[in-house]
Amino acid sequence: MTKVLIIGGGIAGPVTATALREAGIEAVVHEAYAVGADDIGAFLTIMHNGVDALRAIGLDQVVADNSFAADGLNLYDGTGALVAETRWHTDITGPRTLRRSDLYRALHDEAARRGVEIRHGKRLVHAEHTGDGVRATFADGTRAEGDVLVGADGLHSTTRRLLDPAAPEPRYTGLNIFYGYTEGIAPTTEPGRYHMITGGRAFFGHTTAPDGRTWWFARVAGDESHGGTPAEWVEQAAGAFADDDTPAARIVRASGEVRRGNAYDVPSTPVWHDGRLVLVGDAAHAASPAAGQGASMALEDGVVLAMCLRDCSEPRAAFEHYERLRRVRVEALVSMSARVGADRSADSESFYRHHIEWNGSVVNDSAFGHSAFGHSVPARPGSGQAAEDQVRKGQL
Ligand SMILES: Cc1cc2nc3c(=O)[nH]c(=O)nc-3n(C[C@H](O)[C@H](O)[C@H](O)COP(=O)(O)OP(=O)(O)OC[C@H]3O[C@@H](n4cnc5c(N)ncnc54)[C@H](O)[C@@H]3O)c2cc1C
Incomplete structure (x- = not known):
């Protein structure tokens, strides 16, 4: 294996390239945009298992340097009552919150520092086998050749369609997602702690960044739509919490920066490789x-x-092994996430313990294990979905 073409410079692309580089395999990243993806202003949390994956290839510190620790989660109901509380590690092994743009930049900079080439303005439109390799064609008319091509091109993947023209399209989940950053109000949580609120009509989450600003998101049931103004988005999001006795509506209305999107998923992609x-x-x-x-x-x-x-000795064997290792886990996650979004009848903690041992072998399974992630504290036993989940897991 001498050269891997990677399509997409979001999260998976630069990380795959960096990991390949660590394995002594050349990888070149081809990103469609000059700077990154559409919802670049949103923030996200990398959970324990994601931090563990970063640590496997020494990327945990650069991400830590560009993020803040998420030290746990308080779950409230729409009356403002605390239902459950979870504490996480706050050292470098714990979850991190950061803006998507900062994550992209940190991953790109570190990949480039380790010698990975990242080409911008390269939108994949076609790929074909060449006998002993693959040739990619980009929208600007240029081409690139390599031994294999990794499609890290996100939700609306072109590679997915090239592999299987009948591949399912992303499915709208029925949820509008609102994000914002609010300043000029007193901190609404302990620094880094997430407060999540299951309101009567919608779900709200907020945390306090080190500079005192409140970072928040809201998941509100609604039609798939792409229009509207920030003022209309504020009304939609704040209105969904108007009947609750929680800080959600106040935080949304005080926000200087609001974004809106639709949430999609892809439950199962039949063809992962060829x-x-x-x-x-x-x-x-x-x-x-x-x-x-x-x-x-x-x-x-x-x-x-x-x-x-x-x-693995050759690409097809590697891809078959990769699919065997990954498909069950990720499809379980998609299904669990859909249930969380619909009725919160699921918990995500079981996914946190995944551990990758870079120096182990994927062939004899010495590359995987389990890691600790923190602990849950029942705040009001017998009340709320979170408590029911804990009962089910034998924690109460
Ligand atoms: C609103 C929102 C909030 C989220 N919050 C969280 C969270 O808190 N925690 C979490 O873990 N996850 C969260 N996610 C999910 C997470 O963002 C995605 O799962 C993650 O970004 C997937 O990474 P990726 O590299 O596969 O795709 P992306 O990050 O989408 O990257 C794909 C890249 O491919 C490029 N590309 C696309 N087509 C082409 C092409 N034809 N040629 C070349 N390049 C192309 C794109 O420009 C992009 O840069 C959230 C998602 C959304 C929408």
Whole structure:
């Protein structure tokens, strides 16, 4: 294996390239945009398993330097009552919150520093086998050749369609997602702590960044739509919490910066590879944002795929092994995230414990294990879905 073409410079792309580089395999990233993806202003949380994947290839510190620790989660109901509380590690092994743009920049800079070439303005439009490799064609008319092509091109992946023209399209989950940053109000949580609110009509989450600003998001049931003004989005989001006795509506109305999007998922992609082309991240399996795991799964994918290409004798064997290792886990996540989004009848903690041992082998399974992630504290036993989940897990 001498050269891997990677399509997409979001999260999975640069991480796969960096992991391949660590494995001694050349990778070149081809990103469609000059700067990155559409919802660049949103923020996200990388959970324990995502941080673990970063650590496998020494990327945890650069991400830590560009983020703040998420130290746990308080869950409230619409009356403002605390239902459950979870504490997480706050050292470098714990979850991190950061803007998507900062994550992209940190991953790009570190990949480039380690010698990965990143080409911008390269939108993949076609790919074909050449006998002993693959040739990619880009919208600007240029081409690139390599041994294999990794489709890290996200939710609306071109690589997915090239692999299988009948591949399912992303499915609208029925949820509008609002994001914002609010300043000029007193801190609404302890620094880094998430307060989540299951309101009567919608779900709200907020945390306090080190500079005192409140970072918040809201998931509101609604039609798929792409229009509207920031003032209208504020009304839609704040209105969904008007009947609750929580700070949600006040935080939204005080926000100087609001964004809105629709949440999609891709529950199952039948074809993940054809021996030369392979999918990672949202291109293979997109989860709705409800479980906050899409980025972490993309990070896991990238590292595991690189290990498979390192440890297996030829690409088809590597891709078959990669699919065997990843498909069940990521499809379970997509299904769990859909349930969290719909009725919160699921919990995501079981996904946090995944551990990748870079120096182990994917062939004999010495590359995987479990790690600790913190603990849950029942705040009001017997009340609320979170408490029911804890009962089910034997924690109460
Ligand atoms: C509103 C929202 C909130 C979220 N919050 C969280 C969260 O808190 N925690 C979490 O873990 N996950 C979260 N997610 C999910 C997470 O963002 C995705 O799972 C993650 O970005 C997937 O990474 P990726 O690299 O596969 O795709 P992306 O990050 O989407 O990157 C794909 C890249 O490919 C490029 N590209 C696309 N087509 C082409 C082409 N034809 N040629 C070349 N390049 C192309 C794009 O420009 C982009 O840069 C959220 C998602 C959304 C929408």
